[in-house]
Amino acid sequence: MAQHEWLYGLHAMESVLSREPERIVEIFVLKGRDDERLNRIIHQARQSGISIQFCQRRVLDDKVQGEQHQGVVARAKPGKQFDEKDLQQLLETQPQGFYLVLDGVTDPHNLGACLRSADAAGVTALIVPKDKSANLTPTARKVACGAAETIPLIQVTNLARSLRTMQESGIWIVGTAGEAEQLLYDCKLTGPMAIVMGAEGKGMRRLTRETCDELVKLPMAGSVSSLNVSVATGICLFEVVRQRQVQ
The missing domain is CATH 3.40.1280.10 (SPOUT methyltransferase, trefoil knot domain)
Known part of the structure; x- marks a missing residue:
């Protein structure tokens, strides 16, 4: 099993932070973006003691290979697998x-x-x-x-x-x-x-x-x-x- 996976997108990030914040290792946020939902994610991450890095768009794009990340990417532990x-x-x-x-x-x-x-x-x-x-x-x-x-x-x-x-x-x-x-x-x-x-x-x-x-x-x-x-x-x-x- 992979040691970590990349999560991105506002909905996905809000959901993981509210249900399984312990999975998030660190969060990368688009530098200079002032957005209410993104600010809420940053606040929630800080309350959970999660490291946050503010990056240029190119850095985020590289992490998700060009997918639409909506200004937030996280490195996370893999979620539970069901069988x-x-x-x-x-x-x-x-x-x-x-x-x-x-x-x-x-x-x-x-x-x-x-x-x-x-x-x-x-x-x-x-x-x-x-x-x-x-x-x-x-x-x-x-x-x-x-x-x-x-x-x-x-x-x-x-x-x-x-x-x-x-x-x-x-x-x-x-x-x-x-x-x-x-x-x-x-x-x-x-x-x-x-x-x-x-x-x-x-x-x-x-x-x-x-x-x-x-x-x-x-x-x-x-x-x-x-x-x-x-x-x-x-x-x-x-x-x-x-x-x-x-x-």
């Missing part, structure tokens, strides 16, 4: 859980956006396979706008096996697939469940698809054949939210 044991614990302690599963989503921007939607929709945890999937990179954390610190990202060795474990615990597995006959809006989404989204362009893998209890699709009226996975994820998650509220 099958953590999933099993959640299944035992939260029998009415609501899960999001991403099968092979490799773009960290999409992972971050899905984390943000998952947090807003009240998802219990986000589950991804260890291989051929985006990790919780600094980019994913920044796009997640703080959700990376609130939603457990559980990496599993065998996704189909983990889905079967979830089914044995009473979780209904709903997969999204363009070839499905049933529309999302015609599916009952009110019990303990997991929504499974496929990879960008390729969709779910065969074993994942075969493990699902039910397959659904979004109605597509235009000439575009599919939506970005993070957009489709948001639509699916909030249909679950809507149905649960009108029960």
